[in-house]
Amino acid sequence: MFKNLPLTFGLSIVGLMLLIAIFGPSLAPHDPVEEHRAFRYEGQLYGGPPMAALPPFSHPEYPLGFDDISRDLLSRLLWAVRPTLVLCTIIAAVRLLLGLVVGGVVGFLGPRVASWLDTITTITSSLPILIVALGYLIWTGGSAVIVYQGVRPITANNAGLTAFIVALCMTGWVNSASVVQGYVQKILHAPYLESAQAIGLNRWQITRRYILPQVWPLLPMLLASELTAVTLIVAELGYLGYYIGGSYIYTDKTTDSPLPDIVKQKAGQPELGQMLSDFFGQYSRAPWVSIFAGLLMVLLLVGFTLTSEGLRRSLDITRPRRWSWRNLLPRKTSKTSKSKLNQAA
Amino acid sequence: MSRLLLRKLALLIVLVPALHFLGAWYAYRQQGFFYPPKEVSTQTGNGFDVSYEIDDRPFITHYRGVISAMIDGDLGRIERTKVAEYIDDFIVRSAQLLGVAFLATIVLGLGMCLLSISPRTGRVSPTMVTIFTLGNGIPGFFLGTLLVLGLLYVKRVGWTNQVLLPVQGYSTSKHLILPALTLALRPAFYIASIGASLLEHEFQQDYVRVAKSKGLRWRTIVRRHAIPNVAPAVFASLGRGLQMVVGSLILVEALFDWRGTGWMLFNTLTNSRSITFFNPLILALLLAMTGAILILVDLLASMLSLWINPLGRQASVGRG
Numbered sequence: 001m002f003k004n005l006p007l008t009f010g011l012s013i014v015g016l017m018l019l020i021a022i023f024g025p026s027l028a029p030h031d032p033v034e035e036h037r038a039f040r041y042e043g044q045l046y047g048g049p050p051m052a053a054l055p056p057f058s059h060p061e062y063p064l065g066f067d068d069i070s071r072d073l074l075s076r077l078l079w080a081v082r083p084t085l086v087l088c089t090i091i092a093a094v095r096l097l098l099g100l101v102v103g104g105v106v107g108f109l110g111p112r113v114a115s116w117l118d119t120i121t122t123i124t125s126s127l128p129i130l131i132v133a134l135g136y137l138i139w140t141g142g143s144a145v146i147v148y149q150g151v152r153p154i155t156a157n158n159a160g161l162t163a164f165i166v167a168l169c170m171t172g173w174v175n176s177a178s179v180v181q182g183y184v185q186k187i188l189h190a191p192y193l194e195s196a197q198a199i200g201l202n203r204w205q206i207t208r209r210y211i212l213p214q215v216w217p218l219l220p221m222l223l224a225s226e227l228t229a230v231t232l233i234v235a236e237l238g239y240l241g242y243y244i245g246g247s248y249i250y251t252d253k254t255t256d257s258p259l260p261d262i263v264k265q266k267a268g269q270p271e272l273g274q275m276l277s278d279f280f281g282q283y284s285r286a287p288w289v290s291i292f293a294g295l296l297m298v299l300l301l302v303g304f305t306l307t308s309e310g311l312r313r314s315l316d317i318t319r320p321r322r323w324s325w326r327n328l329l330p331r332k333t334s335k336t337s338k339s340k341l342n343q344a345a
Numbered sequence: 346m347s348r349l350l351l352r353k354l355a356l357l358i359v360l361v362p363a364l365h366f367l368g369a370w371y372a373y374r375q376q377g378f379f380y381p382p383k384e385v386s387t388q389t390g391n392g393f394d395v396s397y398e399i400d401d402r403p404f405i406t407h408y409r410g411v412i413s414a415m416i417d418g419d420l421g422r423i424e425r426t427k428v429a430e431y432i433d434d435f436i437v438r439s440a441q442l443l444g445v446a447f448l449a450t451i452v453l454g455l456g457m458c459l460l461s462i463s464p465r466t467g468r469v470s471p472t473m474v475t476i477f478t479l480g481n482g483i484p485g486f487f488l489g490t491l492l493v494l495g496l497l498y499v500k501r502v503g504w505t506n507q508v509l510l511p512v513q514g515y516s517t518s519k520h521l522i523l524p525a526l527t528l529a530l531r532p533a534f535y536i537a538s539i540g541a542s543l544l545e546h547e548f549q550q551d552y553v554r555v556a557k558s559k560g561l562r563w564r565t566i567v568r569r570h571a572i573p574n575v576a577p578a579v580f581a582s583l584g585r586g587l588q589m590v591v592g593s594l595i596l597v598e599a600l601f602d603w604r605g606t607g608w609m610l611f612n613t614l615t616n617s618r619s620i621t622f623f624n625p626l627i628l629a630l631l632l633a634m635t636g637a638i639l640i641l642v643d644l645l646a647s648m649l650s651l652w653i654n655p656l657g658r659q660a661s662v663g664r665g
Contacts, residue, residue, distance in 0.1 A: 005471070005475065006475065006478060119352075119356070122353065122356055122640070122643070123356070123360060125585075125588060125639060125643065126356070126360050126364070126636040126639045126640045126643075127364070127632075127635070127636060127639075128588075128591065128592035128593075128595070128635070128639070129592070130592060130593070130595060130596065131592075131595065131610070131632075131635065134595075134614060135371060135614070138375070138614055138615070139371070139375065228482065232484055235484050235486075235487075236484065236486065236593070236596055239486050239596065239600075240595075240596065240599065240611070240615075241615070276487075279490055279600070283493075283494065283497075287494050287497075290490055290494070291490075291491070291494065294487045294490060294491075297484075297487070298482070298483050298484070298487055301482040301483065301484065302479055302482040302483070304482070305478055305479070305481055305482030306478060306479075306482070309478045
């Protein structure tokens, strides 16, 4: 069972996150967008910005407390995993598909075309993907909506899913393309391909019989590493204030005080990247929001990283055993073969 | 050797002007004008009449003017401020931060890589590899957030009289510690994990077994054989690691309010009250500088890796 520790842990974390993504919203104890503007508990009044936020581990019904504008944090976290995971999976799949097609074709066409891919890799590495994605999101979302709280700007962008996909795929496919290209070239130089050409197989047959079966095992590893990269960028963009989904204006306006003192732009539906945003806007009131959302994001990232590392190890031929789902289960070692070996010796 | 370096140098020469153009064009398209409209007040019979004078010359005319002024050594002006005088403080601060972060990345990364060798088993310790992988998965800004909150919490509880390290700002050298650490940690883990996996592969080679059976000390095997074989690849991965440092500059400077070029880039893109908001001159300069630093870092790393690699020196004779 513990032959490949990273893979075991990584898959269990990813499985847990998948479970949260699937069943989380129905497990959530409260409505994630409902505000508790005046919440009395043990003689204290909790609520939105003029009042204090309910801290975590104090109320049995709200175990993680409120966020800074008095919404139940646990329900928000349970709701937040699904959109993030869907977003990251779509983007990673698109990037992987692009990388696979481009890398495969370039690898097949030989080293002269491959040098072009190398040039593109260098060009994309000269522009950080964070800046590219930020630039594209600002480009499509018009100018960013900006609300000031104190001296810190809170940026909010109503970017749609398509904008996110394009922004993160523009330069993101290059890495997996170069991995696939290198792999295909390595296969093409193998001696058995010479014999395949000698018996008269055409390009399509060579691709189908020799290249594709060797590239498929690479895919889970590439997908996991793409997921890591995409989730990281989504987290960073969220931290800078760019996330999917709309937002609304929170004010402390009531019938008694028609002129609000506090006006905040807050997101409605929860998403992990969005919950990481506005750290300095809420750290004095509810620092635990950033910590819990960050922990969940880090758990997701660590799960993907460990899975990709484990898959890489299992593909490594210098290690003794190839990966199969049976490796996750305990296996009996056969003693007979050992004794036979001893007899032979 | 020379061909690779020449190609990267050529890319530097082509890409940096291209990025400059792209930045200026992006800001121009976003704003709709190159220079902000000038306020012109004319005196009329009953007071002043204010109107705006919009400069509607095409982009390329403006850009040509900017380039020819740059060749004469003039970076232009934002309103009345000279760009050159405005931006140099920011560049110096970013350079300080990047210098410390680069140093920390290299020292931490290579140090952790060497620490992961376990002399007892003669392999790389799997615990350390797992730690490296985990560290690789944790984004720098989260670590930075935790550090900030921890420092503030310690002050709030009353264990210390004041916040141990300044959390935001840029005035003293103490302000440098947190952002540099946050910038350096993830790339350091990346370099360490690459180095560790290469070392592990190296320790399984036959020559290590031969050397062991010859009775060489473990330390000698590591120092004389394994490390020189691994070093070129590790130094090549150093380039990627340092690129990661530069890539997260914008995030970390925005987080710690370190007024460098990353902070400026973030403000230029998002803060409509800043005087550099979508200014074509500034955006072009910042993009060109970021690109130049990223390519230069990569170039330096590949030069280092080729320089310490005896195979590369020999092979370059044949390949040119």
